[in-house]
Amino acid sequence: TTLRFLGMMKDISFLSMITNNAELIILVSSLVIIILVCFIYKVSLRKNCSLLIMKKKNFRTFSWGILKGSLLAFFSLSIILLILMIFDLSFITFTESSRIILLFSLIVTIISAFSEELLFRSFLVDILRSLGTRKAIIIASLSFSIAHVFNLGYNFLAAVNLFLISIILCYFYIHDEHLGVPVGFHTSWNVIIYHILGFEVYGYAKPSLFSTRVISNNYIITGGAFGIEASILTTFSWAILLCLVVLIKKKQ
Numbered sequence: 001t002t003l004r005f006l007g008m009m010k011d012i013s014f015l016s017m018i019t020n021n022a023e024l025i026i027l028v029s030s031l032v033i034i035i036l037v038c039f040i041y042k043v044s045l046r047k048n049c050s051l052l053i054m055k056k057k058n059f060r061t062f063s064w065g066i067l068k069g070s071l072l073a074f075f076s077l078s079i080i081l082l083i084l085m086i087f088d089l090s091f092i093t094f095t096e097s098s099r100i101i102l103l104f105s106l107i108v109t110i111i112s113a114f115s116e117e118l119l120f121r122s123f124l125v126d127i128l129r130s131l132g133t134r135k136a137i138i139i140a141s142l143s144f145s146i147a148h149v150f151n152l153g154y155n156f157l158a159a160v161n162l163f164l165i166s167i168i169l170c171y172f173y174i175h176d177e178h179l180g181v182p183v184g185f186h187t188s189w190n191v192i193i194y195h196i197l198g199f200e201v202y203g204y205a206k207p208s209l210f211s212t213r214v215i216s217n218n219y220i221i222t223g224g225a226f227g228i229e230a231s232i233l234t235t236f237s238w239a240i241l242l243c244l245v246v247l248i249k250k251k252q
Helices: 002-011 014-021 023-043 059-086 097-131 133-146 156-178 179-194 234-250
Strands: 090-094 210-214
Touching: 002 133, 023 097, 059 090, 059 156, 059 179, 059 234, 097 133, 097 179, 133 156, 156 179, 156 234
Parallel strands: none
Antiparallel strands: 090 210
16 A cells, blocks of 8 residues: 555656656646736737637537537548558557556646647737738748747658648638637647657657557658657648648638
8 A cells, every 4th residue: 555655646746747748847838828828818909818719609619619620630640540550650559657647748738739729829810810811820820830949850841730730720710710620629639649649749758548659760751759740641631631621611
């Protein structure tokens, strides 16, 4: 019993979390972003912070948006996994991550994804709309891509992919007038690749149920140290998603 208690105490040690994955630092910075964005929106623009999440108070529509975004993330990842399986480019193993640390890391991932959507998809797009919708989307998407420049392994493909997915999510935010789809997609994508499949990102793997390795010496396929988001497979997957969005827009 004593050994089990000591093991649990080690699991919940914040020092362990910081040294392993810097999760506490990510959590604090994400919360700071959320607070600052809401403060600026409320004080400088004199608007209700809830407008950053949805323009109209329709929680049913917002919830449907989250589900739709989650399905789109699953669809995108399915394309990538299908290609990896067909060409035998992946190796998946079960991991024994601590449940407590996994849960904490999962919460951090969700908050972090929400803070990024609030800042880059909602706040920036809203304050830049006076320049025109297209310019607002392009500037916000460039900002989102450049914001990852200090992450290990950031390269041209990573920049292109992040810009591409931001364009898609900005479109959904403007079209739906809420963050449902962007939050649903971003959160689901991160949760699946970080904590379920366990892809290495930015040079390390977060606590996860499985560990997935892309078997190739070509960094264009593996994404290098940046991870799967800098892979040509992700470019292909998100390009398909963009084509679907364009087709839907034309029909409407």
